[in-house]
Amino acid sequence: MSRQRSSVWVIAEQINGQVLGVSLELIGQARKIADDLGVPVEAVLLGNEIGDQAEMLLFSGADVVYLGDSPDFEVYQPEIYTERIVSLSKDVQPQIMLIGSTYVGRELAPLIAAKLETGLTAHCIDLVISGEGILEQKIPAYGGIMSIICPDKRPQMATVTQGVFPMPRLDEDRSGKIVPVEPPEGVKVRVETLDVVLKEPVGVLLESAPIVVAGGSGAGSIEGWKEIEALAEVLNAALGSTRPAVDEGWADLETMIGQSGKMVSPELYIGVGLSGELQHMVGIVGAKVMIAINNDAKAPVFEQVDFGVVEDCRVFVPAFVKALKNNEACAGRATHVT
Amino acid sequence: MLSIVVCVKAVPDPKEADKIRIDPVTKSLTRLDLPLVINSLDQNALEAALQFKERFGAHITVFSMGPPSAGNVMKECLALGADVGILLSDPAFAGADALATAFTLAQAIEKLDEVDVVLCGRASSDGATEWVGPELAIFLEMPVVSMVSEFVETEGPCWQVKSDIENGYRLMQVELPAVFTVTQDVNTPRTLSFSGIIKARKKEITTWGLVDLGESAQSVGLKGSPTIVSDLTYIESKRACQIIEGTLEEKADILVAKLVEAGFI
Numbered sequence: 001m002s003r004q005r006s007s008v009w010v011i012a013e014q015i016n017g018q019v020l021g022v023s024l025e026l027i028g029q030a031r032k033i034a035d036d037l038g039v040p041v042e043a044v045l046l047g048n049e050i051g052d053q054a055e056m057l058l059f060s061g062a063d064v065v066y067l068g069d070s071p072d073f074e075v076y077q078p079e080i081y082t083e084r085i086v087s088l089s090k091d092v093q094p095q096i097m098l099i100g101s102t103y104v105g106r107e108l109a110p111l112i113a114a115k116l117e118t119g120l121t122a123h124c125i126d127l128v129i130s131g132e133g134i135l136e137q138k139i140p141a142y143g144g145i146m147s148i149i150c151p152d153k154r155p156q157m158a159t160v161t162q163g164v165f166p167m168p169r170l171d172e173d174r175s176g177k178i179v180p181v182e183p184p185e186g187v188k189v190r191v192e193t194l195d196v197v198l199k200e201p202v203g204v205l206l207e208s209a210p211i212v213v214a215g216g217s218g219a220g221s222i223e224g225w226k227e228i229e230a231l232a233e234v235l236n237a238a239l240g241s242t243r244p245a246v247d248e249g250w251a252d253l254e255t256m257i258g259q260s261g262k263m264v265s266p267e268l269y270i271g272v273g274l275s276g277e278l279q280h281m282v283g284i285v286g287a288k289v290m291i292a293i294n295n296d297a298k299a300p301v302f303e304q305v306d307f308g309v310v311e312d313c314r315v316f317v318p319a320f321v322k323a324l325k326n327n328e329a330c331a332g333r334a335t336h337v338t
Numbered sequence: 339m340l341s342i343v344v345c346v347k348a349v350p351d352p353k354e355a356d357k358i359r360i361d362p363v364t365k366s367l368t369r370l371d372l373p374l375v376i377n378s379l380d381q382n383a384l385e386a387a388l389q390f391k392e393r394f395g396a397h398i399t400v401f402s403m404g405p406p407s408a409g410n411v412m413k414e415c416l417a418l419g420a421d422v423g424i425l426l427s428d429p430a431f432a433g434a435d436a437l438a439t440a441f442t443l444a445q446a447i448e449k450l451d452e453v454d455v456v457l458c459g460r461a462s463s464d465g466a467t468e469w470v471g472p473e474l475a476i477f478l479e480m481p482v483v484s485m486v487s488e489f490v491e492t493e494g495p496c497w498q499v500k501s502d503i504e505n506g507y508r509l510m511q512v513e514l515p516a517v518f519t520v521t522q523d524v525n526t527p528r529t530l531s532f533s534g535i536i537k538a539r540k541k542e543i544t545t546w547g548l549v550d551l552g553e554s555a556q557s558v559g560l561k562g563s564p565t566i567v568s569d570l571t572y573i574e575s576k577r578a579c580q581i582i583e584g585t586l587e588e589k590a591d592i593l594v595a596k597l598v599e600a601g602f603i
Binding site for chain 2 (some may be wrong): 320323
């Protein structure tokens with residue numbers, strides 16, 4: 001009954017008073033889902049002196065923003081944020097709750113889900129409403145797409161990585177309701193954020209790089225990985241990775257491309273020593289030209305690219321780098337002559 | 339002395355895991371008999387526990403929920419230096435999602451007299467949800483810090499740790515008892531030693547089932563899981579791939595020519 005009428009929620013996240021892009025993308029998708037269901041979109045935003053950001057959420061497609069504007073909410077404090085959102089959710093009873101797969105979101109989402117004893121699907125690549133009005137949460141798995149549903153418990157919860165859904169167009173004529181919410185009382189704080197330390201990102205940014213070289217477990221060793229790094233360097237490309245390469249310790253988690261990593265949309269993508277697992281491949285959104293280098297001709301990656309080289313990347317990459325450098329030298333001479 | 343719990347998962351060997359595929363015809367999964375190994379990030383969790391044990395003494399209990407064959411992974415943990423291994427294995431536990439897994443682990447951990455620290459890997463290589471650590475903390479009514487890349491201050495009842503975020507970290511202070519999920523940056527796991535393997539022969543692995551936890555079958559396994567898989571879809575390939583032929587050098591030259599032609603270099 002009332003469950004069927006209840007809203008679609010987005011838990012918006014802010015850093016330094018700025019709402020994150022992924023939160024706005026989720027409002028955009030929540031709008032589509034809510035229109036299918038005929039229910040409102042509601043956002044929850046916690047922060048300090050962020051009234052202007054609440055409007056952004058309305059412009060993006062929210063009908064209601066629950067705004068916690070207080071020094072207590074300035075930075076993410078796990079217990080305070082969890083308690084505020086859980087008690088509000090118990091009052092309002094949303095049927096769906098979406099959260100960005102940021103580092104904070106990936107801690108907050110399971111805290112809320114366990115408190116509400118409901119299901120939570122990680123890093124979805126699509127969210128659609130079924131004929132029965134149930135949220136189908138799509139994740140890549142085993143070379144295909146798995147649909148996960150949460151048939152009985154509410155809210156149906158999912159996290160989504162930045163870049164999966166498009167940024168909605170901002171409509172500054174859109175209006176809605178801003179409902180103030182107060183910090184929760186009587187929370188026993190046992191864990192506290194003392195400081196947030198950010199460093200300037202180094203190298204070519206993955207998300208905006210025109211050329212992305214991604215390496216996988218086929219590198220075989222850190223030496224093999226260094227060859228792939230050299231390839232990225234000579235192409236002035238950003239270097240991305242797959243989960244196995246991260247697990248091996250060759251690449252930072254920050255460089256992981258895919259469902260639980262980053263979404264990239266380069267002009268040129270070169271996958272090196274990776275098999276083409278969908279968890280990785282879904283992270284390459286609309287790349288213009290795709291190339292794969294892998295020693296196994298049957299690797300699924302060859303079904304997903306434009307050009308393939310069937311060679312052990314440990315042998316081929318150094319040859320490729322050499323050929324690129326030769327070409328560069330020739331091109332350089334030509335320029336010099338003219 | 340600290341009482342430390344480490345939660346580990348036996349996962350299909352990631353080097354072979356891509357052999358599990360959806361059969362395009364039957365829509366079912368192929369090759370489910372892969373060898374089980376300890377989840378890579380759980381090795382970092384165990385290593386953190388072993389280092390605490392060396393520094394100020396600790397009793398380490400390892401829990402794993404899985405099929406009886408996960409016992410091998412448990413033996414490995416004991417050989418690495420854990421004191422007690424408890425395998426949660428019961429047909430009723432099968433098919434658990436993150437919430438049911440966290441609930442079952444919490445029921446088991448609560449049977450211990452005293453627990454100061456619970457350590458988990460950030461995520462598992464097969465499920466990759468990252469949910470079990472935080473959800474476990476809620477069921478244990480403990481605070482949690484996820485994605486710990488460094489234990490900064492571990493004297494006394496209040497610890498300080500670095501928790502990774504995008505392009506940086508949060509410095510967190512947390513009161514024990516607490517749950518931590520660790521990243522691979524937190525340490526470098528040790529490898530098995532011969533003496534460890536010998537010592538582990540004397541250590542026993544206990545198996546607990548549903549009856550030992552005193553829970554109803556409704557709250558564990560598939561029945562206790564709010565999420566279910568409703569559909570598996572096989573994906574058709576999207577691009578027609580041209581395989582470049584020739585000798586190694588020829589292939590490299592052709593590829594360079596393609597890049598020049600497309601204007602990338």
